[in-house]
Amino acid sequence: MTCRFYIDMVGLTDTMTIVGWAFAAKGRIERISLSWGESCLDTVPGQYGDTRTDVAQAHGVSPGCGFNIMGVPLKNGARYRLTAHLVDGGRWDQAILELRLRDGEWTCKSFGNGPAQIRQRPAATHFPTLASILARTAPEPVVVAPLEKPVFILVGVYRGQEYYEGFFNSLFANTTSPYHLVLVDDGNRDPAITATLEAQKSRAERVTLITLDQNVGHIEAVSRGFELWRGEHVVWANIDTVLPPNWLERLISPMLADPSIASTTPYANSASICGFPHMPGDNPLYLGLDSDQVDAAFGCLTPDGVAIDLPSGVGFCMGMNSRAIDRIGFLERGTFGAGYGEENDWCQKAERLGMRNVLVPNLFVYHKHGGSFPSDAKQQLIARNLKIIQERYPHYDGDVRDHILADPGGTWRRFVAFVLAARHHPQGALLFVSGAPVPPPAMMERIEAAAAQGQPLAVMTQRGFQFLYTFLWQGGRLDLPAVSLAELPLLARRVRVAGAVVGAVSSSPCADSVERAAGKLDDVLSEVQWL
Structure with missing residues (x-):
């Protein structure tokens, strides 16, 4: 068999989701699709290239072998066929999975080593009809009013100098509400980095630079910066992000409207369960557009209580409610090393107190992913720290899988992708x-x-x-x-x-x-x- 694959899950709500991995023993997989007929109206394209380090380690292949297909319409009597489209001096197709729906009952046939687990969950979309989307969108981006109280913006910096210009220029140009920016230099030894960080102090009224003598790791570094906190709402941001106009108001306003919201996370190209155009996983900037063009489409959604619940926020640009910090404290020091997983721990603590972690559907932030940490170190940290999360919160992994299956933000995410495709x-x-x-x-x-x-x-x-x-x-x-x-x-x-x-x-x-x-x-x- 040319293609090796495994189906991790077939998920059913009011649509179908398929998650798995595949790689070609000969040639390469170009794309994945699901069809139930011959026309383009009977086909759903899949996302191929999701990172699967477990598969890479087990089979010695590239980690970009994961795939998912979301938003498949359910049609009684239809015979669905999942197909890998391969290239090797020519093009050919290989069937992976066949599913059939008849009167609410599913039959599943796998053409290889991957019997699918079928999981059924209730639908959770916030936009069930076209009217529900059009009623909450405007022709142009909706500007959220300036915040009255300052926000505490906390950024830890270690290496990643190639991202400084994009981050600082966007921050200072696009942040009009009051704020206190605290930069923590986590023991950088490069004089050019030191000079660049020093230069930021004169660009706004309240910028504080804390310079550490040695590298202590991301969590410890930002925790030392947090010692300057005086009760404000917090934004914990990465240096490898680019912030659009009106970003701070959109990120913080859900907490002001609903005090039970503990954390807010925007959409981003690389943001796990908050990813765009596909989630989970990393994406390049959609259609090669710049991040402000992408954000302009998200910004057309009116900010009227459509925050989408998440099992956890994502720490690349996460708003943190001061009420939650009063009850939980900041990030836990000494447990998660240099970083990764600490925001999941904080968000789970907030959830135990009855608070919410939400996706902000009218905001997109560009995230390069990995600007402060080398990729090999990142993979080791992820494996170690997610094990800690699973031991503390045994339900967490299942909650994340159920969120991916239900995909409550999927309708809006795909509609924005269509709008941008049409515009450009x-x-x-x-x-x-x-x-x-x-x-x-x-x-x-x-x-x-x-x-x-x-x-x-x-x-x-x-x-x-x-x-x-x-x-x-x-x-x-x-x-x-x-x-x-x-x-x-x-x-x-x-x-x-x-x-x-x-x-x-x-x-x-x-x-x-x-x-x-x-x-x-x-x-x-x-x-x-x-x-």
């Missing part, structure tokens, strides 16, 4: 409106041709009196139900839509409503074609 594609997105469950042949030809060229697509189909929007873009898919047709013109305004194709209207049981809604597209779009 040369021709924008195409909108297809079908009054039938399956688009007519002439429309299907247009859909397949546009998809083959990588153009983002929004396809509305109708089954009875129910409407479904299927969003397709390079490497992604999102299915959203709709309860009415009112979203059509609003969607065309919110997303960069180049034109629309309307067909099979007479097939609809509510043909007049479909025709009226589609007719309103003429007021929004310059090109609407009726088939």
Whole structure:
């Protein structure tokens, strides 16, 4: 068998998630996909390349052999096939797994060494319909009002000088609310680093630099900086981040609205369960865009109580509520060495007190990942410290797996990915409106041709009196139900839509409503074609 693989889990909520690993004994795996038919409307692309150090150590292969497929629509009677697409002087496909859903019962066939564990959990999405997203988004980023009280921003620094310019320039340019920045030089011996850190003291009113004589490790270093804390809310940030405009207000405001929130974490390209466009795992900046362009799409979400619960915050840029610190203290010293896992421990302590750790869905922060620690040291720390977490909180690993399965932020994350794909594609997105469950042949030809060229697509189909929007873009898919047709013109305004194709209207049981809604597209779009 050319491809070796294992299916760790098939998870079911109102959609399907598959997690596993695969590598090619000959050639290489280019991508992973799941399909239940022949057209692009019957396929969900997977994320291949997730880090799996356990597999790398066991088989002597590259650690980037993990994969996941999320957001797969559940269709009764469908036969799903998971396929690895390989390259070695040519291209060929190898089936990995076959699943079938019939009347609520699943059958599973694995074409190799990986019988899947099927886990069922209730759905947890915060955005169950297209209307629920459009009602909470604005055409432009929503600016959150300045904070009244200063925030204590704490940054430990050890090496990583290549990230200083991006971090400090973005911090000083994009932080308008009051703050006290505390930098802790963790025993750097490079005079250039010392000079760079010294130079930051004159760039803002309240900047404190603490210089340690020797390297004591990240947790101990920031803990010494925390000794200057005077009861403020805290942001604990890494030097390898880039902060967008209005970042501090968006990160802190959920705590002000809900005192039970202990920690806040934004989306980031490399942020484990807060990753974008895929989670968990590390991602390059989406579509090669700069971080402010990505954040601008997230920032269009109105900040009105849509914080998403997490099993733990992620410490690259984490807000910490002063009320929680009063009860828990800061990070635990002397247990987690140089770092990694300390934020999980702190967040679990907060959860035991009935407080929440949340994802901030209207904020994206760029995170290089690994700017202060060498990668080999990081892997050793992760293995050691996560063992401590598991011993203290035996339920934690299961909570994380359940969060990945439920993926409560997945709908919003994928919608943002589609919006960005449409904004930055040369021709924008195409909108297809079908009054039938399956688009007519002439429309299907247009859909397949546009998809083959990588153009983002929004396809509305109708089954009875129910409407479904299927969003397709390079490497992604999102299915959203709709309860009415009112979203059509609003969607065309919110997303960069180049034109629309309307067909099979007479097939609809509510043909007049479909025709009226589609007719309103003429007021929004310059090109609407009726088939």
